[in-house]
Amino acid sequence: MSNKIIRTAELDPNFKFEVTAHESARDLNYCFACGSCSAGCPIHEVFPDYNPRKLAKMIKLGLRKEVLSSDYIWYCATCRTCEQRCPQKVSFFNVLNVLKNIAAKEGYAPTAWVEQTKQVMQTGIVFPIEETCVKKREQLSLPSLKGEGKKAKKLIETTGLDEIESRG
Amino acid sequence: MSDRKEEKRIGVILCHCGKNIAGGVDIESLHKAVEKMEGVVFIAENRFSCSEEGQATIQQLIKENKLNRFIVAACDPTLHLATFQRCGEKAGLNPAFMDLIDIRKWTMHGSPVKVDSKQALENSKELIKRAVKRIRLKRIIPKIAVKTEPSVLIIGGGIAGVEASLELADKGYKVFLVERLPTIGGKMALLYKIFPTNDCAPCILAPKTAYANAHANITPLTNSEVMEVQGYIGNFRVKILQKPRYIEEKKCTGCGICIEKCPSKAPNEYAAGMGERKAIYIPYPQAIPLKAIIDAEHCLYFQKNVCRICEKVCPTGAIDFEQKPKMIELKVGAIIVATGFEEYDPSEKTEYGYGRYGNVITQFQLARLLDIDGPTKGKLLRPTDGKEPKSIAMIQCVGSRDESTNPYCSGVCCMYALKHIQIIKEMVLPTAEIYFCHIDVRAVGKGYEEYYRRTRGLGVVFLHGRPSEIIENPETRNLILKVEDPDIGERTELEADLVVLSCAMVPPHGTKQLSELLHIELDENGFYKEVHPKLQPVETSARGIYICGCAQWPKDIPHAIVQAKAAASCVDSELRKGEIKLPEFIVKTGKNKLRG
Ligand SMILES: Cc1cc2nc3c(=O)[nH]c(=O)nc-3n(C[C@H](O)[C@H](O)[C@H](O)COP(=O)(O)OP(=O)(O)OC[C@H]3O[C@@H](n4cnc5c(N)ncnc54)[C@H](O)[C@@H]3O)c2cc1C
Numbered sequence: 001m002s003n004k005i006i007r008t009a010e011l012d013p014n015f016k017f018e019v020t021a022h023e024s025a026r027d028l029n030y031c032f033a034c035g036s037c038s039a040g041c042p043i044h045e046v047f048p049d050y051n052p053r054k055l056a057k058m059i060k061l062g063l064r065k066e067v068l069s070s071d072y073i074w075y076c077a078t079c080r081t082c083e084q085r086c087p088q089k090v091s092f093f094n095v096l097n098v099l100k101n102i103a104a105k106e107g108y109a110p111t112a113w114v115e116q117t118k119q120v121m122q123t124g125i126v127f128p129i130e131e132t133c134v135k136k137r138e139q140l141s142l143p144s145l146k147g148e149g150k151k152a153k154k155l156i157e158t159t160g161l162d163e164i165e166s167r168g
Numbered sequence: 169m170s171d172r173k174e175e176k177r178i179g180v181i182l183c184h185c186g187k188n189i190a191g192g193v194d195i196e197s198l199h200k201a202v203e204k205m206e207g208v209v210f211i212a213e214n215r216f217s218c219s220e221e222g223q224a225t226i227q228q229l230i231k232e233n234k235l236n237r238f239i240v241a242a243c244d245p246t247l248h249l250a251t252f253q254r255c256g257e258k259a260g261l262n263p264a265f266m267d268l269i270d271i272r273k274w275t276m277h278g279s280p281v282k283v284d285s286k287q288a289l290e291n292s293k294e295l296i297k298r299a300v301k302r303i304r305l306k307r308i309i310p311k312i313a314v315k316t317e318p319s320v321l322i323i324g325g326g327i328a329g330v331e332a333s334l335e336l337a338d339k340g341y342k343v344f345l346v347e348r349l350p351t352i353g354g355k356m357a358l359l360y361k362i363f364p365t366n367d368c369a370p371c372i373l374a375p376k377t378a379y380a381n382a383h384a385n386i387t388p389l390t391n392s393e394v395m396e397v398q399g400y401i402g403n404f405r406v407k408i409l410q411k412p413r414y415i416e417e418k419k420c421t422g423c424g425i426c427i428e429k430c431p432s433k434a435p436n437e438y439a440a441g442m443g444e445r446k447a448i449y450i451p452y453p454q455a456i457p458l459k460a461i462i463d464a465e466h467c468l469y470f471q472k473n474v475c476r477i478c479e480k481v482c483p484t485g486a487i488d489f490e491q492k493p494k495m496i497e498l499k500v501g502a503i504i505v506a507t508g509f510e511e512y513d514p515s516e517k518t519e520y521g522y523g524r525y526g527n528v529i530t531q532f533q534l535a536r537l538l539d540i541d542g543p544t545k546g547k548l549l550r551p552t553d554g555k556e557p558k559s560i561a562m563i564q565c566v567g568s569r570d571e572s573t574n575p576y577c578s579g580v581c582c583m584y585a586l587k588h589i590q591i592i593k594e595m596v597l598p599t600a601e602i603y604f605c606h607i608d609v610r611a612v613g614k615g616y617e618e619y620y621r622r623t624r625g626l627g628v629v630f631l632h633g634r635p636s637e638i639i640e641n642p643e644t645r646n647l648i649l650k651v652e653d654p655d656i657g658e659r660t661e662l663e664a665d666l667v668v669l670s671c672a673m674v675p676p677h678g679t680k681q682l683s684e685l686l687h688i689e690l691d692e693n694g695f696y697k698e699v700h701p702k703l704q705p706v707e708t709s710a711r712g713i714y715i716c717g718c719a720q721w722p723k724d725i726p727h728a729i730v731q732a733k734a735a736a737s738c739v740d741s742e743l744r745k746g747e748i749k750l751p752e753f754i755v756k757t758g759k760n761k762l763r764g
Pocket residue numbers: 323324325326327328329346347348349352353354355356359361362363364392393394506507508509510511531532535580584587676678679682716717718719723724725726728
């Protein structure tokens with residue numbers, strides 16, 4: 001996003017309220033940009049461009065589209081260090097969940113993520129089980145790993161996850 | 169005790185002050201040099217002269233060596249002269265013959281006049297030489313006792329002046345409270361609400377101002393200014409000029425009929441230039457005293473010899489066009505200066521366009537707009553078109569923390585800007601988007617950080633950057649601000665319908681003249697200078713004259729009150745016995761006699 005000029009007239013000032021309307025993200029407004037979240041985030045360490053503090057400010061400014069369409073909000077490792085360290089009791093982890101929910105509903109979900117959902121609906125399993133693994137389990141007399149595709153589908157349908165489309 | 173014929177036995181102590189002095193000057197050489205000085209019969213060194221042990225040593229030396237004059241070469245006399253005078257007195261030494269001279273300023277870390285060790289040695293030698301000479305030539309005449317007037321002049325009727333008045337009046341002193349405006353109360357009366365509790369300003373101010381007005385021991389002199397000050401502690405003679413109101417105060421009931429009928433309009437200073445008042449007016453509904461006043465500059469009778477309508481309609485016959493200025497002469501024992509502050513005029517910072525762009529206002533103006541009793545009756549409307557602003561940008565530190573205007577932090581503007589955000593978001597215009605452009609937020613005080621947090625919770629955009637300039641869109645009269653916030657990384661162009669500048673607090677006009685009348689010093693920023701910023705914050709270089717509130721330095725109301733009480737307490741300590749002893753001595757230098 002370098003060299004761009006952000007013009008507030010083109011932004012959505014209500015975005016912060018849209019996010020903080022969710023109980024789990026309510027405290028985001030208290031953020032005073034101290035950066036503890038970013039400093040402790042293991043993902044920020046690997047991808048410096050992924051920056052919770054910056055995302056927090058972008059939400060407040062109302063950079064709605066930029067935030068929701070960003071790959072970064074899907075990078076979180078869900079370790080919750082940010083939440084642990086924040087002196088203002090902001091759970092940035094929860095803020096990300098709220099963002100991901102909004103993003104998914106609006107068709108911003110990454111393709112891989114949607115494909116994975118489809119697979120779970122079909123097989124009931126997140127990662128496909130490789131043939132060697134199946135054989136090994138048989139050798140060791142372990143029960144076979146059969147996914148419960150049908151049950152998973154039902155569950156997913158009740159949450160509406162099945163309607164999520166990827167950004168394609 | 170000590171007289172002309174008596175042999176002068178001068179003792180000198182060189183204090184090391186730990187390493188503060190000993191670390192920066194060759195004490196041994198200094199010691200040798202002092203030994204040779206005329207009249208010095210004894211010299212010693214002390215690691216910390218001010219410590220109990222150090223003082224005991226001094227007393228022992230005085231007694232053992234029958235010293236009748238003593239010099240401590242150590243630190244600033246404003247800090248410790250009294251300590252050593254008391255110490256010497258216990259060993260039988262007249263306090264006038266105890267001197268403290270500051271050689272530490274040449275050597276101590278952080279001193280603005282620190283020099284290298286060679287120079288420090290020369291400077292110290294010279295200072296001690298002069299002190300020795302001075303004390304050799306000094307003669308004393310007995311202390312004289314003077315009666316003190318049990319009355320106090322307080323200049324400035326803001327919250328600080330009013331508080332100091334009440335403290336002293338309740339203790340039994342006669343107080344003359346001089347205010348140059350037609351009402352007492354100062355800025356606080358015009359602030360609408362007061363952080364950090366957001367109480368209504370007039371509601372918490374009026375009990376004080378009304379009590380001051382009614383107090384048997386307080387004479388409020390509004391519309392008045394100090395013209396002359398003579399004398400010294402206990403016995404100041406002052407002249408005060410009371411300008412005419414053209415109203416007989418005793419007759420005026422504050423009914424306001426005259427105001428309704430008066431045909432002549434004038435800009436309203438109590439609406440920060442954003443409204444009008446009549447030529448005859450009452451500053452605001454809670455003004456004290458609640459009496460009308462005629463502004464001769466806008467009155468048709470004074471200007472064109474016509475009208476006199478107010479005179480015809482006043483039911484009590486209170487109008488008196490013949491009133492003349494009155495010179496009031498008073499004798500007072502002490503003086504407190506509480507002249508407060510003024511808002512910095514931001515038109516000097518041309519990049520922000522104040523005065524050129526109609527929708528750029530100051531925080532003080534915003535306070536008036538938000539006030540139910542203000543020019544818009546509490547509606548937030550932008551000046552150019554009277555519409556409610558959808559977006560508001562606040563710029564902090566305008567004329568503060570800026571080497572081209574005022575280097576200091578005004579300390580209060582972060583807090584009152586946060587207050588205005590709370591009022592807008594919670595009461596006046598919750599839908600407005602607010603951008604707060606700051607260098608950093610200073611919320612230091614009891615309950616202040618919590619107040620800052622509460623403001624953030626309302627959903628405000630805090631931008632960590634100081635806008636470099638404002639450009640007006642000539643059609644919409646909207647304002648474009650360029651800000652750079654390192655958290656975002658990109659340049660941001662803020663578009664706002666209204667911009668509010670958080671301006672510095674500066675000394676009020678007339679401060680320099682008043683300081684000259686009072687013979688007290690101003691600091692480098694033009695505020696009244698205290699004797700010591702930490703230890704004597706309300707005392708001035710003139711005994712019997714004290715300062716408090718924003719006259720000393722920008723501050724919030726809690727701190728102004730603390731200082732007012734402190735100044736009142738200083739006055740009481742000096743005047744309570746009804747008599748003070750003035751130390752008097754003479755230094756004979758050739759033909760000239762210096763009395764002090
Ligand atoms: C916009 C704004 C909002 C603020 N909000 C708050 C708040 O919410 N809470 C808070 O704690 N503080 C607030 N403050 C700070 C507060 O205004 C001051 O702390 C307070 O007014 C200081 O009182 P004072 O008596 O020292 O000075 P002032 O209120 O300035 O009173 C001084 C008085 O002396 C008079 N005077 C001046 N010169 C002379 C002279 N030569 N002769 C005779 N009279 C003279 C003046 O006319 C004035 O009446 C705010 C300040 C501003 C600018």
